[in-house]
Amino acid sequence: MARYVLITGATSGIGKAMAYAFADNQDYLILTGRRVNKLKEIQADLTAKYGISVHYYQMDVTQAAEVAAVCRQILHDVPQIDILINNAGLALGLEKFHKYEVTDMVTMLDTNVKGLLYVTRQILPSMVEKNTGHIINIGSTAGIYAYAGAAVYAATKSAVKVLSDGIRIDTIDTNIKVTTIQPGIVETDFSEVRFHGDKERAATVYQGIEALQAEDIAQSVLFVANQPSHVQISDMTIMATKQATGFLIHREK
Template identity: 75%
Template structure:
């Protein structure tokens, strides 16, 4: 049976790779994000390459009204969302808490926590009604191991883990799976966003280490989603070989 898989933050990086992985797997996909042009390009390529149905929705997960409107429209259009991948998220800045830009702090909370729970709150009731579904929340090793200059980011990713656990408890009587996938260092545009477009500074994050790639996380996501009905992977942590904890990294 062909599934419909919805991925937030699918216009680039890990989200884009996950969309391609589900499409290659033969699943229909719903790709969402803020950047319409990128999403339209991805939609066209997926439809040509894999002959699947691709639904596109443009919205910002921090805008509650947009989320509600677009999620309701998505469910009307596709009928049922079988897998929801909450990938939209970001880090902004890398400063001591007492020196941090407040706007950056609040944006991380709004995106990584409020955005995730708002999207999930729209999609989950349909899963409960159908007694079927899988929610995969993209967390981070930062949610396990805090590191310097990332107190708020780490807190938001810790919240992702705890939200996943709570939702799993609240849906325990249903055939619904909830997974937290916690990547370590992944070479995407993540650090460019964190450093507000400073490409040179962002590049230093990945120097001297063979970092994970977005496709590695996508492969893990497919593995999680393709388990038999009686198997639920509650948590998965994936790091580069030369990474021991969140920011304990050996560089050559």
């Protein structure tokens, strides 16, 4: 039976790849993001390729009132949310903590932590009421292993892991599942965003290593979501073969 899957940050990278993976699985999609033109393009392509129902909503997860209004509309427009994937997130900068731009710190906290809180708080009550649902939060290996220049980003992704664990505890008397996905190095526009549009610097992040691709993470998320009702995968950590902890990477010359 097709499920209703809500994905935040669905306009590019892992979010977009997950939209295609779940569409290929014949699930119904609810896509959100800030770039409405990209959402329209993805909706049109998914509908044409897979013949499925795709809703999209412009939403900035950092804005609590906007999130509340959009989520209310979503819950009005679709029968239920079976799977919520909190994917919206970013890293900004790669500097020593005492040199970091405060605005970049705050933006990471607002997006990676508060955004997850805002969306989940709006959607989870309907899951509890129906006694079913699956929350999948996209964390990072940075949430397990801090690395130089990423103190705040690592802290936000550690928060994703601990929030997931806490929500799982609070819903233990229901049939709701909670999963944290913790990818390592993934070749997307992530580094370009981190370096404020510096494509040349972003490209160096992936030099000398066969990095993970967004589709690798999407297939892993689909695997987690397709487990039987009695099976809950609480955590999944995924790294490239030549990556160990965090930013410890072997690069071929």
